[in-house]
Amino acid sequence: MTSATTNTTTSTPALLSVADLRIAFPGRNGAPPARAVDGVDLDIRPGEIVALVGESGCGKTTLARSLLGLVPPTSGRILFDGAPLASSARALKAYRKRAQLVLQDPNGSLNPRHTVYDAVAEGLRIHGYGGDERAAVAGALARAGLRPPERFFLRYPHELSGGQRQRVVIAGALVLEPELLVADEPVASLDASVRGEILALLLRLRAELGLSALVVTHDLGLAWNIADRVAVMYLGRIVETGEVEQVLTAPRHPYTQALLSVLPEAPGAPVVLTGEPPDPSRVPGGCRFHARCQILAGGEAERAGVADACRSQDPGILTGGGTAQVACHWAHARAGAETGAGTGAERATPAQ
Structure with a gap:
C-alpha cells in the first residue's frame, strides 16, 4: 500500500x-x-x-x-x-x-x-x-x-x-x-x-x-x-501535522502514536489511553493531552526533563503551512537531544 x-x-x-x-x-x-x-x-x-x-x-x-x-x-x-x-x-x-x-x-x-x-x-x-x-x-x-x-x-x-x-x-x-x-x-x-x-x-x-x-x-x-x-486534532487544536507518509510512519506526538497503535498492521501492543477526552469547557492547563499521555505516565517525559512543562506550559499553536510540526514538549526535547537543538520548523507558536 x-x-x-x-x-x-x-x-x-x-x-x-x-x-x-x-x-x-x-x-x-x-x-x-x-x-x-x-x-x-x-x-x-x-x-x-x-x-x-x-x-x-x-x-x-x-x-x-x-x-x-x-x-x-x-x-x-x-x-x-x-x-x-x-x-x-x-x-x-x-x-x-x-x-x-x-x-x-x-x-x-x-x-x-x-x-x-x-x-x-x-x-x-x-x-x-x-x-x-x-x-x-x-x-x-x-x-x-x-x-x-x-x-x-x-x-x-x-x-x-x-x-x-x-x-x-x-x-x-x-x-x-x-x-x-x-x-x-x-x-x-x-x-x-x-x-x-x-x-x-x-x-x-x-x-x-x-x-x-x-x-x-x-x-x-x-x-x-x-x-x-x-x-x-485533539481537544480543539491540531497537535501534529505534516506530509501523510512522514506523520503516519514516524509519528512524534504521543496522541498520534496511540491512534496508530490500534491499527491491525501496527507493530507492538496497542496504546490504551486512560480516561476520556476532557470536557472542552474545562481544557486542562499545560499540554491539553497531559492527563492521558502515556509518555508522561510512563516516566519518559520526566527522564527527558519536560514533565513539569507538560503539566504547566501550553505547547502553542502549530502554523498552517506544509512543514512537519508537533505541539509536544517531549517530542521537542527528544529532537533536541538527537540533533543538538530543536529546529524552528518543529515548534508551535505560543498560544494567545
Missing part, C-alpha cells in the same frame, strides 16, 4: 487559509463556554488533499462546517483565494459555488421524495444556472461514476445502493464545479467493498479537475490512502 502523493509544493499559495480560528459554544447552567475549536491554523493548497483526523468530539466536524460558513467562528480568520470569508447571505451563497460539503450519511443528505436528477440539479437551481441543466446533471453523474447517467435520472434514493447514493451526493457537489470539497467522514457509513471505490473516485477527481479537499475522518488508514498531508 502506498500513500497519496501531493502535486503541490509548500510555496504554492493556499486556496483556503485559516488563522487562529476559535469556536466556542455557550455552556449550560452557567458552565464555562465549550471551546470546540481552540486555536487552529490550517492551509489547503490548490489540488491538495488534507486529512483532518482525531477521536470523536475533538472538534473536527465543527471546524469543517465553519470553513463553509455553517458555523460562525468566535474569533480568527478564514481566507479563501486570498479574500476573507464574508458572513452575508449573498457572499456565502457565492462562496458555496466554489466550496461544497459532502456529508457522512448519504441517506440524510438526499430527500427520499426527490429523484436523482432533482437531487443533483438542486444546486444549479439555487444558484440560477443559465446553461443546459440536463447536460450539467449528466456530466456530474458521469464524473461521479454513475454511467450511463440517464439511467439514474428518474430513480429514487431507496432504489440505489449505499455507494451509489454517496456518488449522487458527490455529483450534487460537483455539478457546481467547485474548487474545494469538504468531506466529513465520506465513507464511514459504507461497506468495506465500496469504500475503496469512493476513495479512488476522490483521487481521480483531484487528478482530473484539480480539486482541493479537506477529508475529515477518524480513520488513519483512510488518511494514508487518500491524503497528501495530515493534521491530527
Whole structure:
C-alpha cells in the first residue's frame, strides 16, 4: 500500500487559509463556554488533499462546517483565494459555488421524495444556472461514476445502493464545479467493498479537475490512502501535522502514536489511553493531552526533563503551512537531544 502523493509544493499559495480560528459554544447552567475549536491554523493548497483526523468530539466536524460558513467562528480568520470569508447571505451563497460539503450519511443528505436528477440539479437551481441543466446533471453523474447517467435520472434514493447514493451526493457537489470539497467522514457509513471505490473516485477527481479537499475522518488508514498531508486534532487544536507518509510512519506526538497503535498492521501492543477526552469547557492547563499521555505516565517525559512543562506550559499553536510540526514538549526535547537543538520548523507558536 502506498500513500497519496501531493502535486503541490509548500510555496504554492493556499486556496483556503485559516488563522487562529476559535469556536466556542455557550455552556449550560452557567458552565464555562465549550471551546470546540481552540486555536487552529490550517492551509489547503490548490489540488491538495488534507486529512483532518482525531477521536470523536475533538472538534473536527465543527471546524469543517465553519470553513463553509455553517458555523460562525468566535474569533480568527478564514481566507479563501486570498479574500476573507464574508458572513452575508449573498457572499456565502457565492462562496458555496466554489466550496461544497459532502456529508457522512448519504441517506440524510438526499430527500427520499426527490429523484436523482432533482437531487443533483438542486444546486444549479439555487444558484440560477443559465446553461443546459440536463447536460450539467449528466456530466456530474458521469464524473461521479454513475454511467450511463440517464439511467439514474428518474430513480429514487431507496432504489440505489449505499455507494451509489454517496456518488449522487458527490455529483450534487460537483455539478457546481467547485474548487474545494469538504468531506466529513465520506465513507464511514459504507461497506468495506465500496469504500475503496469512493476513495479512488476522490483521487481521480483531484487528478482530473484539480480539486482541493479537506477529508475529515477518524480513520488513519483512510488518511494514508487518500491524503497528501495530515493534521491530527485533539481537544480543539491540531497537535501534529505534516506530509501523510512522514506523520503516519514516524509519528512524534504521543496522541498520534496511540491512534496508530490500534491499527491491525501496527507493530507492538496497542496504546490504551486512560480516561476520556476532557470536557472542552474545562481544557486542562499545560499540554491539553497531559492527563492521558502515556509518555508522561510512563516516566519518559520526566527522564527527558519536560514533565513539569507538560503539566504547566501550553505547547502553542502549530502554523498552517506544509512543514512537519508537533505541539509536544517531549517530542521537542527528544529532537533536541538527537540533533543538538530543536529546529524552528518543529515548534508551535505560543498560544494567545
